[in-house]
Amino acid sequence: MFAIFLTSGLFLGWSLGANDAANVFGTAVGTRMISFRRAAIFSGIFVILGAVVSGAGAARTLGELGAVNAIAGAFVVALAAAVTVYWLTTLGYPVSTTQAIVGAIIGWDLFSGALIDYGALQKIVLSWVISPILAAIFSALLYKLIAYFLQHARIHMFRLDALTRAGLLIAGIAGAYALGANNISNVVGIFVPISPFADISFMGWFKLNAAQQLFLLGGIAIAVGTFTYGKRVMLTVGAGITEMSPVAALVAVLANAVVLFLFASESLQVFLLGHGLPALPLVPVSSSQAIVGSVIGIGLVKGGRGIRWRMLGEITGAWVATPVVAILISFVSLFVLQNVFQQKTYIPVEYQLTAEAEQRIAASGIQTDRLTDLRGKIYSTASQFQKELSPRVTLKPREMNVVMSATEIDPIALTIQAVNRMNNPSITAGQKRAVxxxxxxxxxxxxxxxxxxxxxxxxxxxxxxxxxxNEKIMLDLDYVCRLIRSTQ
Amino acid sequence: MAESILKKRIGIEKEVDEFLDKVSEAGLLCKNGMNSYLQGNMDAFAQALTSIRNTEHKGDALRRSIEQDLFRKTLIPESRGDVMELLEDMDALLDRFTGLLWQFEIERPDICIEFHEDYKELLLYSVEAVEATVRSCRSFFKDINAVADHVHKVIFWEKESDKVTTRLQRAIFGRQDLRLSHKMHLRFFAKQVDRIADDAEDVSDRLNIYVIKRML
Structure with a gap:
């Protein structure tokens, strides 16, 4: 059964490789500075390395799909996201795989009656606007700066070609590594707690734990996706929006990386704040959308005449279609799987205002006087409970989160079997002892x-x-809870 | 890896420079050869002919090697077509110098002594036009902003060459004692020399367009 469930994760990885490799190598391939074959090989190697070396240690082990509480549901959600991205990849549009996953999860939320993460939806919509604008500004500025430098630097045409090529390759390799490290959890992370794999040691040289083996499989799926189907989207990014020179191709990739680093890196924000420096605001930025913005920025600097606005309109349409189509496919597929194939696509989450829950709510400063008539009653879905709450109290989103998490019933019984199966490298020895x-x-x-x-x-x-x-602790706890549920 | 890529590029940079040296060298050899011919020093003329033939072979070999490198290593994808055309054009100029000396060797024109200086001046201007084209080519690879200055000089030398050609043709056809066939033969050689400057101007016109394309 595990193998069947894993296929959708691997399909999602394949789709991700076919689409998102364009974010890092698209401009290089589109300007013919790096052949597609070479780009695919380098991308594949470094995506796998990123997935196995850095992905397994990343805090977001479960990925976005961690929100789905039944493995059959996660299978459908991953499949819905994969089909959506695959469809848009065949049309050659660069889209965000993460946004497809979030869309598919919202489909699951709608189907299971779980709380819909409107914040995630808002972030997607914001990203459509913010990512291209920020990237366009940065790429335009960077392009002007580099063009000015090159005009005065008198670099030989062949030397400039070599430097640009090396720059594109290094940026592509770094981008591919980051792609593997950041996205692998979305591809196979959900299957880590139910993985039947045992640790493998390679002649004592190095060891691959169960999570790393899964991440290796996911990484291979991404690499195969790039190799077999990545060219079309790469050509859209690198040559479909506007004609670009090799230097412009490098500028686009660099601008994309700079925007992601400055506006989407939590580590940078923590570092800056930790050193008493002003931090840039963290905004939702998608690499797929930022790279398109970078290309437009360069097109605009050159006067804007070369931009194919029709193509740009189509790409924007594809961005909007991504979560919408994923929601629809996810919802319909869940319905079919649950009602036709009799599979449990979600574990119903009940809500009850227990005495302990009431104490916790009151401790966080929320008045519970008007909730007394709800005491002891069990509500079968989050939306039902919210319906009961809304006429009684007006809660801010943060307060609502407190109430919902305090009243959510999640029966957990810790067993020795569950503890023995804990193989996530993120869990420390001290944490394991506590469990x-x-x-x-x-x-x-x-x-x-x-x-x-x-x-x-x-x-x-x-x-x-x-x-x-704190985020790491929450994700580690997620992992432990999921592991316990899978052994119960 | 970046270092090895750079080394390869330095190799092709050297080849391009050597190729352009050959074009320039062909102009000087052609000038020497024609001077020797006009002086009646046929040994020196034969030597110049051998030298220019060797230069042409070396130039061809370099051009082929550069073109193969450009394609095999997929270098400068956005300018490859333009650079290939430019190299072909420069090679055609080199061939023109070689062809001119060969025509002297085969047809042995009887150039009246009073026209010697005009022919020398005409070839000098054509060689200068090609020299300026070579310099503009080097700038195209190394310092694109300087191309325009050299192109300007090509145009200047081509105009000078046109003036001398007109003057020379008038003088040739003004001679009553020469047969028409002789006059036409002399005009043919004047035109052949002038064509080198015309071709150099055509190359620099195309070069101007390549520069605009690279600036975009």
Missing amino acids: LGLVGKAFTHRWQLEVALAEKSPEWKPTPGDKEQ
Whole structure:
């Protein structure tokens, strides 16, 4: 069964490779500075390396699909996202795979009655506007700067060609590594807790744990996707929007990287704030959309006459279509799988205002007086519970999150089997010991496990202000909960 | 890897420079050869002919090697077509110098002594026009902003060459003692020399367009 479920993840990886490799090598291939074959080989190698070396250690082990609580549901959600990206790839449009996944998850939310993450939807819409604008500004400025430098630097045509080629290759390699490291969790992360793989040691030289083996498979799927189907989207990015010179191709890739680094890197923000420096605002930026913006920026600097606006309109349409189509495919497929194939596509999440939950809500400063008549009642979906809440209290989005997470019923019983299967490299020895100390205990709410773990070990205790560490703890907890559920 | 890529490029840069040296060298050899012919020094003329033939062979070999490198290593994809055309054009100028000396060798024109200086002056201007074209070519590869200055000089030398050709033709056809066939033979050689400057101007016109394309 695991193998069948994994196929959709691998298909998603294949689609991602076919589409997103264009973000890093599209302009190089489009300007014929690097042959498609060469780009695909380098991209493949470094995507796999990024996935195995950095992907497994990344905090977001479960990826976006972690929101889906049943493996059959995750299978459909990944499949819906993959089909969407595949369809748009065959048409040659660069689209965001992450946005397709978020769309497919919203389809699952709608189907299962779970809370819809409107914030994620808002981020997608913002990204359509912000990514290309920011990238266009940066690429235009960078292009002007480099053009001025080249005019005065008197570099021989062949030497400039060599430098540009080397620059495109290095930028492409770095981009491919980041592509593997950042996206692999979205491809196979959801399957890590149910992976049957055992650690493999290569003559004692190095060891691949279960997660890394899955990430290797996912990385290979991405690489194969680039090799077999990546050319079309690369040509759209590199030659379809406007004709570009090789230097412009390099500028576009650099501008894309700069925008992602400055406006989407949480590590940079943490570093700047940690050193008392002003940080740039973190905004939703998609690499697929930023690279298109970078190309437009260069086209505009050259007067804008060379830009194929019709193609640009089509690409924008594809961006809008990505989440919409993913929602539809996901919803319909879930319906079919649940009703025709009798598969459990979601685990119903019930909500109950227990005494402990009420205490937790009150502790966070929310008035619970008007909720007394809800005590003890069980609500079968998040939307039902919200319907009951809304006439009684007006809650801000943050407060609503507190109430929902406090009342969510998530029966968790810690078993020794679950602890023994913990193989995620993100979980430290201290964290594992704390989990081991709770074996035999059962909890009604997930947050109760969270509190119990924090009492057992400081490594499970969130530190105020340390956003990165707290996020890691939350994702580690996600992993533990999922593992427990898979063994229950 | 970047270092090895750079080394390869330095190799092709050298080849391009050597090729342009050959074009320039062919002009000087042609000038020497024609001077020797006019002086009646046929040994020196034969030597110049052998030298220019060798230069042409070397130039051809270099051009082929550069063109193969351009395609095999997929270098300068956006300017490859233009550079190929430019190299072909420069090679055609080299061939013109060689062809001129061969025509002297085969047809042995009887050039009256009073026209010697005009022929020398005419060839000098054509060689200068080609020299300026070679310099504009080098600039196209190394310093694109300087191309225009050299192209300007090509146009100047071509105009000078036109003036001398007109003057020479008038003088040739003004002679009553020469047969028409002799006059036409002399005019043919004057035109052949002048054509080199015309071709150099055509090359620099195309070069101007390549520059605009690269600037875009």
